[in-house]
Amino acid sequence: MxxxxxxxxxxxxxxxxxxxxxxxxxxxxxxxxxxxxxxxxxxxxxxxxxxxxxxxxxxxxxxxxxxxxxxxxxxxxxxxxxTGHHHHLLCRHCGRIEDFVNCDVSALVTELSSNTEFEIEGHWLEVYGRCQSCRARSAGPADKRAIGSAADVG
Ligand SMILES: [Zn+2]
Ligand SMILES: [Zn+2]
Ligand SMILES: [Zn+2]
Missing domain, CATH: 1.10.10.10 (Winged helix-like DNA-binding domain superfamily/Winged helix DNA-binding domain)
Known part of the structure; x- marks a missing residue:
């Protein structure tokens, strides 16, 4: 279907x-x-x-x-x-969006609820950063340079 x-x-x-x-x-x-x-x-x-x-x-x-x-x-x-209730990881560099489903804010929600006497009915959480492939891309050449200069010194 x-x-x-x-x-x-x-x-x-x-x-x-x-x-x-x-x-x-x-x-x-x-x-x-x-x-x-x-x-x-x-x-x-x-x-x-x-x-x-x-x-x-x-x-x-x-x-x-x-x-x-x-x-x-x-x-x-x-x-x-x-996927039901989930949050997103957004890569600021390539715009890729990944879901994460293990939402673990229930402790915070419970604490917040008792501290504020607010009946919490929902929440929204987005996480911004750099994804794995963008990290690999930016780390790659830099690592090579580091190895190269270390070899030059040695
Ligand atoms: Zn990315
Ligand atoms: Zn989503
Ligand atoms: Zn959640």
Whole structure:
């Protein structure tokens, strides 16, 4: 079953009619790159209003079919994702996004809740840095230089 069929099926199971505009939004986001903005979806779904796109994205998000990613520049992107509750590792150098699912903030949430008497209903955490391949790329030549100069001295 394709992603598209799967999402349509999920929507149907939850009693949501897959209308013409929802279908166009679905097609648009399935054809979109790994992560995309509402504007990207709008461009790929001509004739569908912004409010419809936002509502559909919210619905898909509640169904755990898409997730939101907060880019470092403050823009909000979306990503197809069926992993449930998770967070993202964002590489600032190549833009790659990886999921991490072992969310371990429950101790913090419990402490925060008792300290502030706030009933915590959710949280959002994004982690920014340099991915493994970017680290390897930048470390490579530098290491060689270091070895070269050490050899020269010896
Ligand atoms: Zn995600
Ligand atoms: Zn990277
Ligand atoms: Zn979490």
């Amino acid at each position: 394709s992603d598209r069929e799967l999402i349509v099926k999920h929507l149907g199971l939850r009693g949501h009619r897959v209308t013409g505009s929802r279908r166009r939004v679905l097609d648009a986001l399935l054809a979109a790159p790994a992560h995309f903005t509402v504007d990207d979806v709008l461009q790929r779904a001509p004739g569908v209003g912004r409010a419809t796109v936002f509502r559909t994205m919210k619905l898909l998000q509640d169904m755990n079919v898409v997730c939101r990613v907060l880019m470092e520049d403050g823009s909000l992107h979306y990503r197809l994702s069926t």
